[in-house]
Amino acid sequence: MAFLSFLDRDRSIAPPGYSRWLVPPAALAIHLAIGQAYAFSVFVNPLLAYKAADGSTWSHKEVGYIFSFAIAILGISAAVFGKWLETAGPRKAMFVSATCFGLGFIIAAFGVFIHSLAIIYFGYGFIGGIGLGLGYISPVSTLIKWFPDRPGLSTGLAIMGFGGGAMIGAPLATNLMAFFKDSGHQPIACAFLCMGIIYFIFMMFGVFMVRVPAPDWKPAGWTAPAKTSALISSHNVTVNSAMATPQFWLLWVVLCLNVTAGIGILESAAPMLQNLFAGKVSALAAGGFVGVLSLFNMVGRFVWASLSDFIGRKMTYMVFFALGAVLYFVLPSISVLSLFVLVAGVLISMYGGGFATIPAYLKDLFGGINVSAIHGRLLTAWSFAGIVGPLVVNAYLDHYKATGQPLAGAYPHILHIMAALLVVGFIANLLVRPVDQRFWIRDSDAHA
Amino acid sequence: MSTTEAKPSSAVAIALAWLVVIIPAAWGVYNTALRAANLFK
Numbered sequence: 250m251a252f253l254s255f256l257d258r259d260r261s262i263a264p265p266g267y268s269r270w271l272v273p274p275a276a277l278a279i280h281l282a283i284g285q286a287y288a289f290s291v292f293v294n295p296l297l298a299y300k301a302a303d304g305s306t307w308s309h310k311e312v313g314y315i316f317s318f319a320i321a322i323l324g325i326s327a328a329v330f331g332k333w334l335e336t337a338g339p340r341k342a343m344f345v346s347a348t349c350f351g352l353g354f355i356i357a358a359f360g361v362f363i364h365s366l367a368i369i370y371f372g373y374g375f376i377g378g379i380g381l382g383l384g385y386i387s388p389v390s391t392l393i394k395w396f397p398d399r400p401g402l403s404t405g406l407a408i409m410g411f412g413g414g415a416m417i418g419a420p421l422a423t424n425l426m427a428f429f430k431d432s433g434h435q436p437i438a439c440a441f442l443c444m445g446i447i448y449f450i451f452m453m454f455g456v457f458m459v460r461v462p463a464p465d466w467k468p469a470g471w472t473a474p475a476k477t478s479a480l481i482s483s484h485n486v487t488v489n490s491a492m493a494t495p496q497f498w499l500l501w502v503v504l505c506l507n508v509t510a511g512i513g514i515l516e517s518a519a520p521m522l523q524n525l526f527a528g529k530v531s532a533l534a535a536g537g538f539v540g541v542l543s544l545f546n547m548v549g550r551f552v553w554a555s556l557s558d559f560i561g562r563k564m565t566y567m568v569f570f571a572l573g574a575v576l577y578f579v580l581p582s583i584s585v586l587s588l589f590v591l592v593a594g595v596l597i598s599m600y601g602g603g604f605a606t607i608p609a610y611l612k613d614l615f616g617g618i619n620v621s622a623i624h625g626r627l628l629t630a631w632s633f634a635g636i637v638g639p640l641v642v643n644a645y646l647d648h649y650k651a652t653g654q655p656l657a658g659a660y661p662h663i664l665h666i667m668a669a670l671l672v673v674g675f676i677a678n679l680l681v682r683p684v685d686q687r688f689w690i691r692d693s694d695a696h697a
Numbered sequence: 698m699s700t701t702e703a704k705p706s707s708a709v710a711i712a713l714a715w716l717v718v719i720i721p722a723a724w725g726v727y728n729t730a731l732r733a734a735n736l737f738k
């Protein structure tokens with residue numbers, strides 16, 4: 250289709266003089282949109298209450314699978330399509346992402362109209378999940394090429410958008426559902442339909458704005474610094490070779506454990522606060538706690554990733570794991586509410602910071618050429634943690650419920666387990682060494 | 698011999714591009730901050 254040729258990598262090479270500061274807004278448009286996934290919970294209660302013509306409803310478990318399925322497909326599609334993205338270029342990948350994400354909503358809207366959970370799974374979960382995965386990794390290597398002097402800051406900016414996307418997605422969905430309910434339409438389906446269209450248009454802004462730098466481009470006045478750390482490679486590694494290195498799997502463990510620990514708090518933030526501060530915190534205030542954590546999550550992505558440009562990626566994760574382990578350990582013993590909230594906020598900032606700093610860590614170790622593809626493969630750690638984290642938390646809570654013990658007693662155990670996981674993460678990060686020369690790329694297999 | 702002359706991006710275009718993403722993000726942060734305020738009431 251000739252009219253789609255504007256999506257080709259060759260057609261998106263920036264002309265001389267193109268400002269690199271036009272590229273982060275393109276990346277943010279994608280991440281702010283797909284970050285909606287973390288606000289899917291606002292649809293849960295309306296979906297549970299929605300009755301079919303015969304009066305049947307969906308269970309909590311069935312509705313919960315919509316989000317789980319989307320996140321699982323995110324990880325899989327990022328791993329599968331990352332290699333294609335490196336050759337197709339960011340514009341084409343963003344376009345496919347926008348199409349899938351928007352279409353996923355529209356198919357899901359149809360599924361709601363006819364009360365078919367299978368169609369919602371297929372739409373939001375499968376098609377939308379592909380949009381999530383492709384969208385998540387699509388701007389990463391482009392940003393790193395535009396900002397060789399500040400890779401942490403640039404990728405932190407984009408991935409901060411993913412944290413911020415939930416903040417837009419939740420009130421947008423709530424307001425749309427209220428509007429359509431008042432006007433006598435099916436609120437969930439109409440909200441899905443509108444969001445599919447709105448997000449597609451918003452993401453297309455990113456598609457049109459994104460540019461890749463010319464091959465010989467570098468920031469004005471910038472020269473590659475003399476080697477400052479053995480961990481920063483001046484060579485590239487292919488995605489397949491990267492997966493054969495111990496460094497890839499150590500970082501997989503690092504990301505997985507950092508995410509698992511964060512989910513330990515995020516998964517049950519509101520009930521945890523109400524149980525640990527029984528009688529002192531209302532349900533409304535506990536909802537406010539979730540809001541505070543969202544803000545720390547978003548800001549942490551930018552702050553920690555930017556800081557990593559100065560203190561180094563390995564040191565940044567050392568801080569996450571050392572400070573994190575101590576804070577997780579002491580958190581359940583904090584009896585002052587404001588201090589508890591602050592400590593939990595710092596922990597969640599490091600959870601977000603872990604996501605945002607990992608692309609620059611990969612770039613340091615494996616070079617910038619295939620970083621999106623390698624990042625895509627590494628995101629399977631996120632999918633894995635997304636299953637393991639809630640499993641650990643819910644297994645403990647279920648045990649306490651089944652044995653009739655107060656839930657407040659379960660949280661210290663859960664948080665101490667998270668502290669122990671971070672100690673393991675600390676060791677994994679400590680073991681990261683420069684990539685062996687035998688894995689370095691040859692000219693003939695740059696995109697193998 | 699033809700050369701491509703460098704045409705710097707305009708500051709207005711850069712500002713507008715950032716506004717497109719900052720406005721919805723700020724709306725989201727504002728809504729979240731309102732919710733977070735409930736914790737301290």
